Amino acid sequence: MSFSDFKSANSVAEKYNLTIQRQLLFDHAAITPIPPHAFLQQTLEFEVTHQPSNMTEYGLCESLIYPLLRDMWMNYPQLQIWSHVPLMVDDDLNGIPDYIITEKSPQGLESFDRPLLTVVEAKRDNFVEGWGQCLAGMVAAQKLNQSVNRKVYGIVTTGQVWEFGLLHGSQFTLHPFKFSLVQLDLLLGVLGWLFHASLT
DSSP, X not given: OBGGGOOSHHHHHHHHTOEEEEOOSSOXXXXXXXXXXXXXXXXXXXXXXXXXXXXOHHHHIIIIIHHHHHHHHTTOTTEEEEESOOEEEETTEEEOOSEEEEEOOTTOTTSOOOEEEEEEEOGXXXXXXXXXXXXXXXXXXXXXXXXXXXXXXXXXXXXXXXXXXXXXXXXXXXXXXXXXXXXXXXXXXXXXXXXHHHXX
16 A cells, blocks of 8 residues: 555554554753754745645645745754655555655665665645555654564654654654744754663
């Protein structure tokens, strides 16, 4: 099945025998807000005030999602961001997340290493379907890593609103709070926590 065939996290959980819980992934008091660089702030402000409301999903990824991921990536050169790269496990599980974050391969930039985090755009603001696709991608990442003990993180986002999850073993945890561009420094702090956690 393609990731897009899963219409909710529950549908993935039923197929792959996962349990789902809503629980804090981190203590909000422990998140240190990260002030955005002036260029990032200006770029995002320009995008949200000049882009049409019916922007394509690729346009949304390029204009709002990737700049935030790239800004955080610059602090973690041991990671690699891949855009729209297929995750192929078998005929029963395959798809293309919007972004995949992996460890940087010792074989060089062209080699795809262990996937640690998948990012999916919530198309038409539909987070339920977004988590179906994202969790399917997280299961695929877990299988490619050949270890259920390796944590795999997930993000579903409209570009302006962001949600976070974790797959560890057969347990999927969805963080119960959303974050947004309105509090950009806090969102960057959470992304910093997530990038760091992906490496541990």
